[in-house]
Amino acid sequence: MSTKFPLSRRALLRDAACGFGSLGLASLLSAADNPTAPKSTHFAPRAKRVIFLFMSGGPSHIDSFDPKPKLDRDHLKPLPFKMEQQFQPTLAYFGNLMKSPWSFKNHGQSGLPVSSLFPEVAQCVDELCVVRSMVADGLDHGGALLQMHTGTVNLTRPSLGSWTLYGLGTENQNLPGFVTIRPHAGHSGARNWSSAFLPGQYQGTPIGTSRTPVAELRKEAIENLLARNRTTAEQRYELDMLAKIDQRHARQREFDDRLESRIQSFELAFRMQAEGPEAFDVERESAATKSLYGLDNAKTADFGWQCLLARRLVERGVRFVQCTADDWDQHTELARLHAKNANSVDKPIAGLLRDLKSRGMLDDTLVVWGGEFGRTPFMERDGRDHNPYGFTMWMAGGGVKRGFAYGATDDYGYHAVENRVHIHDLHATILHTLGLDHTKLTYRYNGRDFRLTDVHGVVAKDILA
Amino acid sequence: MLGSMICRALFYALLAAGLSLADDEVFEKSVRPLLSAKCGACHNPKAKTGGLDLTTAEGLRAADHEVGLLKSGLLMNAVRWQGKVKMPPSGQLPAADTAALDSWIRAGAALPETETKVVAGNWKERLAHWSFQPIRKPTLPAVKNGRGRNEIDHFIFAKLEEAKLAPPAEAGKLVLLRRATFDLHGLPPTPEEIQTYLADEAPDAYERLIDRLLASPRYGERWGRHWLDVARFAESTGIDENQAYREAWRYREYVIDAFNRDLPYNRFMLEQVAGDLAVEKSDFIRGRIATGFLALGPKAIVEQDKTKQLYDVIDEQIDTTSKAFLGLTVSCARCHDHKFDPITADDYYALASIFRSTRLYETLEGRSSMLYFAPLTSDEVYGKFKRRQDEITSKQLEIEAVLEPEVTAFVYREIHPKLASYMVAAWTVEHQKMAAADVAKERGLDAKMLEKLAKYLRADGSFRPFLARWYAATPANVNQIADEYAAMIREPAQRWRGILDKWAASAIASVAQGKKPTPQVRFEGFAFSQESERFFGDISFLAKTFNEKDREDGAFAIADKDRKRFVSPETRAKVELLEKQLAELRKTAPERPFVTHAVAEDQPFEQHVFVRGSHGNLGKPVAKRFPVVLAGENQPPVSTVSGRLELGQWLGSPSNPLPARVAVNRLWQWHFGEGLVRTPDNFGLRGEAPTHPELLDYLASRFIERGWSMKDMHKFIMTSAAYRFSSATKSEAWEKDPGNRLWSRFQRRRISAEEMRDSWLAVNGKLDLKMGSYLDPVAGSRTDARRGRTKMDEHFRRTMYLPVDRNGLATMMALYDFADSTTATGQRGETYIAPQALYLMNNDFFQQQASVFAKRLRDTSEMTDQQRIEQGILRAWGRPASAEETQQMLAFLAGYPGGNQDAAWTTLGRLLLESNHFFYVD
Structure with missing residues (x-):
């Protein structure tokens, strides 16, 4: 800032x-006087908004969307390839190849394989554009999360959401334009939704963190959003008086727009306070909708709430919403804990895709799913280690092909080998669907033009619809 | 000379890069500079000797097309002196040059499509940039207007006159009091101070006000915080693990103290990069703490590429040091020569060499690196402490060496032979739903062990393929299968015992020789995909062995505290004796000395250039030195280990053109809201030019002349007429000077996050002025920002003492544009967003402060409401109320909805503390 x-x-x-x-x-x-007013794009956009379903910790691609028959065949055999640098440096902790505890089946008309880990998402596979050749640079969570969100593994740079807001503005001035729901507050923390050197208007607004109980957030999503101990009439009375005092102050001090900006910020806050609680209140949804997202089941209620809230927000013009599902880091007990995690997000994700589709919003909403990296085909005790060398993310909706798989990892799922998509490329592609050219979306700071993709990034044209 | 140096650097770079650059880039980076330098004198577009132009893509393309210069090997033959034509005629190219040309041609001799400007051509222009020229003290410009108060005003008035703008009126007395008090203390003047100052009609009242403010410790807190922005101060490592820098407060103290005691700025720079080497012996504690400047940056802990981790820290130190002191973005040269400034990759790695020879971690290797702490005692005292710690560790290891083999022997002797029985019993517990205690009793087994084993063997959905046969056991074959499992562990168990016994013997031998034993062996080297080893490991060890938080102790592992029960009486006696000795060692151990985050000298390291910034790609070695553009080509070699001492001395050398300019510009900016150079961290070619270059140089020369005294500079700046200008903007000034680049008025400013919170507490008489120490340690894993905030609201210390968590700034600080603690921040942002207003409308802390403020006003007995309002305005806004204001507020109270006067007054308190009157300093 x-x-x-x-x-x-x-x-x-x-x-x-x-x-x-x-x-x-x-x-x-x-953008005239308002830096978050809607702006024109570089070319016609296919998506108008983004919902990023971030699986923090690194879900295993070879147990979900990237089947590896050879891994089944060579289960428990020594590695037929050279081990790259791994996060757990003590080789003793590693074992041999480990097959997936789940079985894959082809689904939908597209016949794309999805494992039994995600039975509900599997039903929606014809909406998905599965990128099986993701590559990242961060081996530890801190660097990897930062890169997924900002493109760099160690520096302070604006987040993808901030760049999006900077490039497009937002359509509802009474709500923040970039919202991140229950983000992981460790592993680079606030830098993952920070606007860095972009003006503060582009900062992500967090709704709690992954450690804040949902019940607390359902009461007050954004800090300081609700009026304390006074009625709207009292507050209006106060703000009218404040405006009078400050306007007199401003009249005595000509040619200083900041004074008016500050006066306006209270009016905007007042509107946000009026509109926000309604936007954040998922209780207003029908029982059928809530059930679609799994709000009626204790296991899925938390992430279901996040997904449904994301839909309510984008529906109201919020440009970029991120939902985070935490704890995908299964170095041990892959089978039990991956299943637990998947059970808690599978139905909400499918619910979101179905709901967006039935409301006609999937066409111009880009849904992105994935973690900061995948996991290794070999075992680390009874789990898998971090794998940034090859993993899967999927997108759905605005601007990307449907029922389509792109790229490939090797026979064991360790390295991306075909049509590799680096995170920079993913970022370039996301911006492209929004009508933004990642090489032109720049910001001059400290004498240099910065971009989300730095000097990298190639749009993955083949996945565009 | 410089040109050829760069050319050499590039070409070494190219060699080491193995031509991994993009094709055009190879040409630009290595081939063109080489051909230009070695052949360009004759074969240029103008001379075209022999019809050849070898300096442009066009020329080369043409020559290749016409005579096959590149493709047919003509050029290579010539430079290898293999044929008739021997080029260059003055002498054969070095082998490396020839090789570079050869590999470029072999790779296809790629040429750029269009001609670009030769980089070397504008190097000269870069060197001529204003900020790299020596500081020259200018003569004072003549001015007509006689209202100037000191030399500063000559420069300001001269330009105003040039623009035909009259200097504005001087601000009123109370405006100046409030301006100066906020400026130097970050706090509002108290009603008493207002009264005293108003009553002081002596001509030097203002000067004495400045003196008083500068003498107060509040000054060091306010200005120390400015410096902490530049030093990207925080109390956690950020990046991955965000470990607490629990001693960071010592560096904060050091900075506050440096400002309060007016430590000369050249000294301040020196101490922060080399305080451990530069201070008097008697002052070594301060010196070590000062290097916290280098030590407290963002640091990764668990990056697994440890070389990268180390060089990221070095890069961060170069970045912060160069921005903070030189106003340059040197770290842009990590991967290539700087794109805009005359800073080469050689310059960068010469500095990297300095920090690479500096101790930055306690231990780098291993999964988690450990932070380095420097002791704040004499080496002798610290040595005693360390020795005793070593003795304690040795004693603990000796106990382990005596105890562990015997406990293991017990388990192997008493438990392992019964393993099959335990497993069958566990099967009974599980399948016949019997209590473990009963089964154990009936079969003569240990109840607790049986219970744990039964739990472990339960099919719980875990992925444990080696237990598949066990899960499939039937009553008919369970005995047999149990036998199989019992047999399975024999081999790994024996192997482990051999390893353990060997270690114990060597540990005991070490102790006998008075040496520190090697650390205890761990259960490593066992492959977990081997069923036998996995099973043995699972049932035999304590959870702590595996460092996995969710893991349970192995069924047959014996807890540390129980071990003595399983050994012979002799061993037990021996262990008890050792434990007694251990207790004595601990009891009489010297207290843990205070430590701090610091850097220290390490081993001298020969640093190579990293080609394209990649540490796997070594270029040529570079000597430790400072950027050539500033320090020249002929620098004396550094004689200390790291060269930090020389770096610190060079920063403060009067011949260095940047540090004094950068420093006075920062001081100017923090007084006036903007610097003379408006990019305070970038004095390079992409930075802005100074609005008043002569004034900048005048201030810089004066700063050096007067011993780099910051307080002297404050007073000089603050007693100028320019500082005392009114902030009111006349339309004429607005038309002619919209960006205030002529300083045609004082720039009104919004108060900072710290000033906001401190002022609320101050007007309530609640501000706790205790200095020093720390409040809450910032914990990496405590990640809920909301909880962080609540905690912060419980403290009434000045805001600068509140913890700064690098990965999760408290909400209030983040909302109100607090400095970014991941990079040197010369100037904070100033944003206007609705959540700032929401904070004031609804945040509990502010509500509490506002109601206290209202309550204090109402508690003032013997006052009318009108007087209370007047008092409130005086306290909050630092000036008397106007009649119109009081009338308006009285009407506000009377008309409050519902008429509740408690609520009305609380609201009034909020209005006074949230209005623009409170938030802006004129």
Whole structure:
């Protein structure tokens, strides 16, 4: 957050003419006075908004969407390939190849294979565009989470959601444009939804963290959202008085737009307070909808709430919503704990896809599913280690092919070998579906034009519908 | 000379890169510079000797097309002196140059499509950039207006006159009091201070005000915090594990103290990079703490590429050091020469060499690296402490060596032969639903062990293929299968025993020789896909052996505290004696000395350039030195281990053109809201030019002349007429100077997060002015920001003492544009977002402060409501109320919905503490 707030937009434009260009001028010119107002895209968008279902910890691709018959065949045999650098450095902890405890079946008209870990999502497989050749650079969670969210494994850079908001603005000024629901607060923490050097308006708004009980969040999703101990009439009375005081203050101090901005921020807050609770209140949904997301089942209620909330938010114009399902890091007890995790997200995810489709929103909403990396084909005790060398993510909806699989890992699922998609490429592709050219979405900071994809990124054109 | 150096660097880089660069890039990075330097004198587009131009893509393409220069091997033959034509005629190219050309041609001799400017061509322009030139003290410009108060005003007034702008009026007395008090203390003036200052009509009242403010310790807190922004201060490592920097507060203390005692800035720089080497022996504690500047950056702990982890820290140190002191983005040169500034990758790795020879971790290797702590005692005292710690460790290991083999022997002798019986019993417990205790009693087994084994063997959905046969056992074959499992563990059990006994013997021998034994062997080297080894491991060891949080102890593992029960009386006596000795060692151990986060000298390290920034790709070695553009080509070699001492001295050398300029610009910016150079961390080619270059140099020279005194500079700046300008903007000034680049008015500013919170507490008389120490340690795993916030609201210390968690800033700080603690922040942002207003409307902490404020006003007895309102405005806004204001507020109270006066007053308290009057300093 190192961008100065313009003293005055007018001042800025004047200064810009004299070569003073350190402020995000392009955005100011196109977005008038409001940096989060909707903006035009570089080309026609296929998706208008993003829901990112982030599986924190790294779900196993070879147990879910990337079947490996040779792994079954060579179960418990020594590795027929060279081991890369692994997160657990003591080789003694590693065993041999380990087959998947789950079986794969082809589903839908597309016949794409999905394992028995995700029976509900399997029903929606004709909506999915499965990328089986993801590659990342981070071997530990901290770096890997940061890269998935910001493109870099160690620096402070704006998050994907912030770039999206910066590029597109948002359609509802009474709600934050970039919301992250129950994010993982460790492993790079707030940097995963930070706007870094982009102006603070593009910062992600967290709804609790993965450790905040959902019950607490259902009461108050965003901190300080609810009025304490006073009625709307009292609050209105107070804000009217505040505006009077501050307007007199501003009249005595000409040519300082910040004063008016601060006055306006209270009005916006008041509207947010009025509209927010309704947007965040999933209880207003019908019993059938709640059941579709698994809210009526203790196992699926938490993530179901996240998914349903995400739909309510994007429906109201929020540009980028992330939901996080935590604890996918199965170094041990893969079978028990992966099943537990999958059981808690499978129905909510399928519910979200079905709900978006039935509301006609799936066509222009991009749903992205995946973790920061996959897992190894060999065992680490009775689990699997981190695998950034090859893993799976899937997308669904706006702008991507349906019932389609792209890329491949080797026979054992260790390395991506065909049509590799690096996280930079994924980011470039996501921006592309939104009508943004990742090489043109830049921000000048400290004398350099920064991009989400740095100097990398190739749009995976083959997966675009 | 420089050109050829760069060329050499690139070309070594290329060699080591194994031509992994993009094709065009190979040409640009290595071939073109080489051909230009070695052949360009004759074969350039103008001279075209022999019809050849070897310096442009066009020329090369043409030559290849016409005579097959590249494809037919003509060029290679010439440079190898193999044919008639021997080039260059002045002398054969070094083998490495020839090889570089050869590999480029073999790889296809890729040329760029379009011609780009030769990089070397504008290097000279880069070197001529203003900030790299020596500081020259300018003469004062003449000004007509006589209202100037000191030399600063000559420069300011001259430009205003040039623009035909009259200098603005001086701000009123109370405005100046509030401005200066917030500026130097980050707090509002108290009603008493207002009264005193208003009553002081002496001509030097203002000067004395500045002196008073500078003398207070509040000054060091406010300005120390500015520096902490630059030093990207935080109390946790961030990145992956976000470990607490529990001693970070010592560095914060050091900074506050440095400002309060007006430590000369050149000294301040030196101590922060080399305090451990640069201070008097008697002051070594301060010196070590000062290097926290280097030590407290973002640090990875569990990155598994340990070389990368180390060089990321080094990169971060180069980045922070160069931004903070030089105003340069040197770390851009990690992968290639800087794109804009005349900083080469050689410059970068010469600095990297300094930090690489510096101790940055206690231990780097292993899954989790360990942070380095420097002791804050003499080496002698610390040595005593360390020796005793070693003795304690040795004693503990000796106990293990005596105890563990015998306990193991017991288990092998008494339990393993009964393993089949235990398994069958467990089967009975499980399938006949009998209590473990009863079965154990009936069969002469240990009840607890049986219970644990039954639990372990239960089919719970875990993926344990080696138990498949056990799960399939039937009453008919369970005995046989149990026998099989019992037989299965014999081999690994024997193997493990051999390893353990060997270690115990060597440990005891070490102790006998007075040496520290090797650490206890761990159950490693066993493959978990081997069923026998996995099963043996699962049932034999304590959970702690595996360092897995969800794991349970093995059924036959004997807890540490129970072990003595399973050994012979002699051994027990021996162990008890050893335990007594251990207790004595602990009891009489010297207290753990205080420690701090610091850096120290390490082994001298020969650093190579990393080609394209990749540590797997070594270029040529570089000597430790400072960037050539600033320190010249002929630098004396460093004589200390790391060269940090020399680095610190060079930073503060008067001939270094940047540090003084960068420092006075920062001071100016923190007083005026913007710097003379508006990119305070970037004085390079992409930074902005100073609004008043002469003034910047005047201030920098004066700063050096007067011993780098920051307090002297504050006073000089604050007693100028420019600092005392009114912040009111006239339309004429607005038209001519919209960006305030002429300093045609004082720039009004919003108070910072710290000032906001501190001021609320101050006007309530609640601010706890205790200095020093720390509040809550920032824990990496405690990750709920909401809980963090609540805790923070329980403290009434100044905000700068609240914990800064690098991975999770408290909500209030994040909302109000607190500094980004992951990178040097020369200037904070100033954003206006609705959640800031929501915070004021609904946050409990602020509600509490507002109601206390209202209550204090109402408790003032013998006052009318009007007087209470006047008092409130005076306290909150630092000035008397106008009649219109009081009338409006009285009407507000009277018209409050529902008429509840308690609620009305609380609301009034909130209004006073949230209004723009409170939030802006004119």
